[in-house]
Amino acid sequence: MTRILIVEDNDMNLDMLSRRLKRKGFDILTARDGRAGVDTARAETPDLVLMDMSLPVLDGWQATREIKGDAETAAIPVIALTAHAMDSDRRAAMDAGCDAFHTKPIDLAGLLAQIDELVPG
Template identity: 60%
Template structure:
Protein backbone atom coordinates (compact mmCIF):
# COMPACT_ATOMS: atom_id res chain seq x y z
CA UNK A 1 0.00 0.00 0.00
CA UNK A 2 1.32 3.44 -0.91
CA UNK A 3 1.81 5.75 2.06
CA UNK A 4 1.07 9.44 1.54
CA UNK A 5 2.06 12.10 4.05
CA UNK A 6 -0.45 14.95 3.84
CA UNK A 7 0.90 18.13 5.42
CA UNK A 8 -2.07 20.48 5.74
CA UNK A 9 -2.99 22.88 8.54
CA UNK A 10 -6.65 23.36 7.58
CA UNK A 11 -8.59 20.65 9.40
CA UNK A 12 -11.47 20.55 6.93
CA UNK A 13 -9.14 20.27 3.91
CA UNK A 14 -7.00 17.67 5.68
CA UNK A 15 -9.95 15.49 6.69
CA UNK A 16 -11.70 15.71 3.33
CA UNK A 17 -8.62 14.90 1.26
CA UNK A 18 -7.53 12.15 3.66
CA UNK A 19 -10.88 10.40 3.35
CA UNK A 20 -10.98 10.74 -0.43
CA UNK A 21 -7.46 9.36 -0.86
CA UNK A 22 -8.04 6.54 1.64
CA UNK A 23 -11.08 5.46 -0.40
CA UNK A 24 -8.74 5.23 -3.41
CA UNK A 25 -6.52 2.78 -1.50
CA UNK A 26 -3.78 5.04 -0.14
CA UNK A 27 -2.53 4.89 3.45
CA UNK A 28 -2.69 8.47 4.74
CA UNK A 29 -0.60 9.99 7.50
CA UNK A 30 -1.18 13.65 8.37
CA UNK A 31 0.77 16.53 9.83
CA UNK A 32 -0.61 19.96 10.75
CA UNK A 33 2.51 22.08 10.17
CA UNK A 34 5.78 21.99 8.27
CA UNK A 35 7.90 21.13 11.28
CA UNK A 36 5.78 18.11 12.18
CA UNK A 37 5.72 17.11 8.50
CA UNK A 38 9.52 17.14 8.18
CA UNK A 39 9.82 15.08 11.39
CA UNK A 40 7.24 12.50 10.24
CA UNK A 41 8.80 12.25 6.77
CA UNK A 42 12.14 11.36 8.34
CA UNK A 43 10.59 8.78 10.65
CA UNK A 44 8.11 7.15 8.27
CA UNK A 45 9.71 7.63 4.84
CA UNK A 46 6.37 7.88 3.01
CA UNK A 47 6.12 7.13 -0.70
CA UNK A 48 4.78 10.62 -1.44
CA UNK A 49 4.25 13.95 0.32
CA UNK A 50 1.37 16.33 -0.38
CA UNK A 51 2.58 19.69 0.92
CA UNK A 52 0.43 22.70 1.64
CA UNK A 53 2.62 25.76 1.14
CA UNK A 54 0.98 28.15 3.62
CA UNK A 55 1.74 26.35 6.87
CA UNK A 56 2.35 27.55 10.42
CA UNK A 57 5.69 27.17 12.22
CA UNK A 58 7.58 26.14 9.06
CA UNK A 59 6.04 26.98 5.69
CA UNK A 60 5.80 24.45 2.89
CA UNK A 61 8.57 26.02 0.83
CA UNK A 62 11.09 25.76 3.68
CA UNK A 63 9.85 22.31 4.73
CA UNK A 64 10.39 21.11 1.14
CA UNK A 65 13.90 22.61 1.08
CA UNK A 66 14.73 20.74 4.29
CA UNK A 67 13.31 17.46 2.96
CA UNK A 68 15.13 17.74 -0.36
CA UNK A 69 18.34 18.73 1.42
CA UNK A 70 18.38 15.60 3.58
CA UNK A 71 19.89 12.36 2.30
CA UNK A 72 17.12 10.46 4.14
CA UNK A 73 14.17 12.21 2.46
CA UNK A 74 15.52 13.81 -0.74
CA UNK A 75 14.07 11.09 -2.99
CA UNK A 76 10.51 11.31 -1.63
CA UNK A 77 8.38 13.08 -4.24
CA UNK A 78 6.64 16.25 -3.03
CA UNK A 79 3.54 17.71 -4.65
CA UNK A 80 2.75 21.27 -3.57
CA UNK A 81 -0.91 21.96 -2.83
CA UNK A 82 -1.85 25.60 -2.58
CA UNK A 83 -4.53 28.19 -3.09
CA UNK A 84 -1.74 30.42 -4.47
CA UNK A 85 -2.38 29.92 -8.18
CA UNK A 86 -0.02 32.52 -9.63
CA UNK A 87 2.70 31.34 -12.03
CA UNK A 88 5.30 32.82 -9.67
CA UNK A 89 3.97 30.62 -6.84
CA UNK A 90 4.38 27.55 -9.03
CA UNK A 91 7.92 28.60 -9.94
CA UNK A 92 8.76 29.21 -6.28
CA UNK A 93 7.47 25.72 -5.39
CA UNK A 94 9.67 24.09 -8.04
CA UNK A 95 12.66 26.16 -6.89
CA UNK A 96 12.10 24.84 -3.35
CA UNK A 97 12.31 21.29 -4.73
CA UNK A 98 8.69 20.26 -5.29
CA UNK A 99 8.24 17.58 -7.93
CA UNK A 100 4.81 18.85 -9.01
CA UNK A 101 2.28 21.54 -8.17
CA UNK A 102 -1.50 21.54 -7.84
CA UNK A 103 -3.97 24.22 -6.85
CA UNK A 104 -6.82 24.24 -4.36
CA UNK A 105 -9.60 23.51 -4.32
CA UNK A 106 -8.29 20.06 -5.15
CA UNK A 107 -9.71 18.35 -8.24
CA UNK A 108 -9.28 14.72 -7.20
CA UNK A 109 -8.80 13.18 -10.66
CA UNK A 110 -6.18 15.78 -11.57
CA UNK A 111 -4.34 15.24 -8.27
CA UNK A 112 -4.46 11.45 -8.65
CA UNK A 113 -2.90 11.78 -12.12
CA UNK A 114 -0.10 13.93 -10.71
CA UNK A 115 0.42 11.46 -7.86
CA UNK A 116 0.68 8.52 -10.27
CA UNK A 117 3.11 10.45 -12.45
CA UNK A 118 5.55 11.34 -9.67
CA UNK A 119 5.35 7.86 -8.15
CA UNK A 120 6.22 6.28 -11.51
CA UNK A 121 9.27 8.47 -12.18
Protein backbone atom coordinates (compact mmCIF):
# COMPACT_ATOMS: atom_id res chain seq x y z
CA MET A 1 0.00 0.00 0.00
CA THR A 2 1.33 3.42 -0.97
CA ARG A 3 2.11 5.60 2.05
CA ILE A 4 1.57 9.33 1.66
CA LEU A 5 2.70 11.97 4.14
CA ILE A 6 0.44 15.04 4.11
CA VAL A 7 2.09 18.12 5.62
CA GLU A 8 -0.74 20.61 6.18
CA ASP A 9 -1.52 23.01 9.04
CA ASN A 10 -5.18 23.65 8.19
CA ASP A 11 -7.29 21.08 10.06
CA MET A 12 -10.15 21.15 7.57
CA ASN A 13 -7.85 20.67 4.56
CA LEU A 14 -5.91 17.92 6.31
CA ASP A 15 -9.06 16.04 7.32
CA MET A 16 -10.69 16.33 3.90
CA LEU A 17 -7.62 15.26 1.95
CA SER A 18 -6.77 12.44 4.36
CA ARG A 19 -10.26 10.98 4.15
CA ARG A 20 -10.41 11.22 0.36
CA LEU A 21 -7.03 9.55 -0.10
CA LYS A 22 -7.78 6.81 2.46
CA ARG A 23 -10.93 5.98 0.48
CA LYS A 24 -8.69 5.57 -2.59
CA GLY A 25 -6.62 2.98 -0.71
CA PHE A 26 -3.62 5.03 0.44
CA ASP A 27 -2.01 4.74 3.87
CA ILE A 28 -1.85 8.29 5.27
CA LEU A 29 0.66 9.91 7.62
CA THR A 30 0.22 13.52 8.71
CA ALA A 31 2.27 16.41 10.03
CA ARG A 32 1.03 19.90 10.92
CA ASP A 33 4.18 21.96 10.35
CA GLY A 34 7.28 21.83 8.21
CA ARG A 35 9.63 20.64 10.96
CA ALA A 36 7.30 17.78 11.86
CA GLY A 37 7.01 16.99 8.13
CA VAL A 38 10.78 16.65 7.75
CA ASP A 39 11.03 14.58 10.93
CA THR A 40 8.18 12.29 9.83
CA ALA A 41 9.67 11.87 6.35
CA ARG A 42 12.98 10.82 7.93
CA ALA A 43 11.38 8.46 10.45
CA GLU A 44 8.72 6.87 8.24
CA THR A 45 10.13 7.16 4.66
CA PRO A 46 6.75 7.53 2.94
CA ASP A 47 6.35 6.83 -0.77
CA LEU A 48 5.31 10.45 -1.43
CA VAL A 49 4.91 13.78 0.40
CA LEU A 50 2.10 16.27 -0.20
CA MET A 51 3.62 19.51 1.08
CA ASP A 52 1.65 22.67 1.85
CA MET A 53 4.03 25.54 1.21
CA SER A 54 2.69 28.03 3.81
CA LEU A 55 3.44 26.24 7.07
CA PRO A 56 4.36 27.27 10.61
CA VAL A 57 7.73 26.51 12.25
CA LEU A 58 9.42 25.69 8.92
CA ASP A 59 7.79 26.66 5.61
CA GLY A 60 7.18 24.11 2.86
CA TRP A 61 10.00 25.43 0.69
CA GLN A 62 12.62 24.91 3.41
CA ALA A 63 11.07 21.61 4.53
CA THR A 64 11.30 20.33 0.93
CA ARG A 65 14.93 21.48 0.69
CA GLU A 66 15.73 19.52 3.85
CA ILE A 67 13.94 16.38 2.63
CA LYS A 68 15.65 16.57 -0.76
CA GLY A 69 19.01 17.42 0.82
CA ASP A 70 19.09 14.28 3.00
CA ALA A 71 20.41 11.14 1.28
CA GLU A 72 17.88 9.03 3.22
CA THR A 73 14.84 10.98 1.93
CA ALA A 74 16.07 12.64 -1.29
CA ALA A 75 14.31 10.12 -3.55
CA ILE A 76 10.87 10.67 -1.97
CA PRO A 77 8.70 12.58 -4.46
CA VAL A 78 7.23 15.83 -3.11
CA ILE A 79 4.12 17.49 -4.54
CA ALA A 80 3.70 21.14 -3.55
CA LEU A 81 0.14 21.98 -2.46
CA THR A 82 -0.53 25.69 -2.42
CA ALA A 83 -3.12 28.38 -2.96
CA HIS A 84 -0.33 30.44 -4.60
CA ALA A 85 -0.94 29.78 -8.28
CA MET A 86 1.42 32.19 -10.04
CA ASP A 87 4.19 30.92 -12.33
CA SER A 88 6.73 32.36 -9.90
CA ASP A 89 5.21 30.23 -7.11
CA ARG A 90 5.50 27.12 -9.28
CA ARG A 91 9.14 27.96 -10.09
CA ALA A 92 9.94 28.57 -6.41
CA ALA A 93 8.44 25.20 -5.44
CA MET A 94 10.33 23.40 -8.19
CA ASP A 95 13.55 25.23 -7.27
CA ALA A 96 13.10 24.02 -3.67
CA GLY A 97 13.03 20.44 -4.98
CA CYS A 98 9.35 19.67 -5.45
CA ASP A 99 8.65 17.09 -8.15
CA ALA A 100 5.19 18.46 -8.99
CA PHE A 101 2.92 21.37 -8.16
CA HIS A 102 -0.82 21.32 -7.38
CA THR A 103 -2.93 24.36 -6.59
CA LYS A 104 -5.70 24.54 -4.01
CA PRO A 105 -8.54 23.90 -4.00
CA ILE A 106 -7.52 20.31 -4.64
CA ASP A 107 -8.70 18.69 -7.87
CA LEU A 108 -8.67 15.08 -6.64
CA ALA A 109 -8.58 13.51 -10.12
CA GLY A 110 -5.64 15.72 -11.10
CA LEU A 111 -3.83 15.04 -7.84
CA LEU A 112 -4.34 11.28 -8.21
CA ALA A 113 -2.88 11.46 -11.73
CA GLN A 114 0.20 13.23 -10.35
CA ILE A 115 0.53 10.63 -7.58
CA ASP A 116 0.26 7.79 -10.11
CA GLU A 117 2.93 9.42 -12.26
CA LEU A 118 5.36 9.86 -9.36
CA VAL A 119 4.65 6.57 -7.57
CA PRO A 120 3.89 3.91 -10.18
CA GLY A 121 1.65 1.28 -8.69
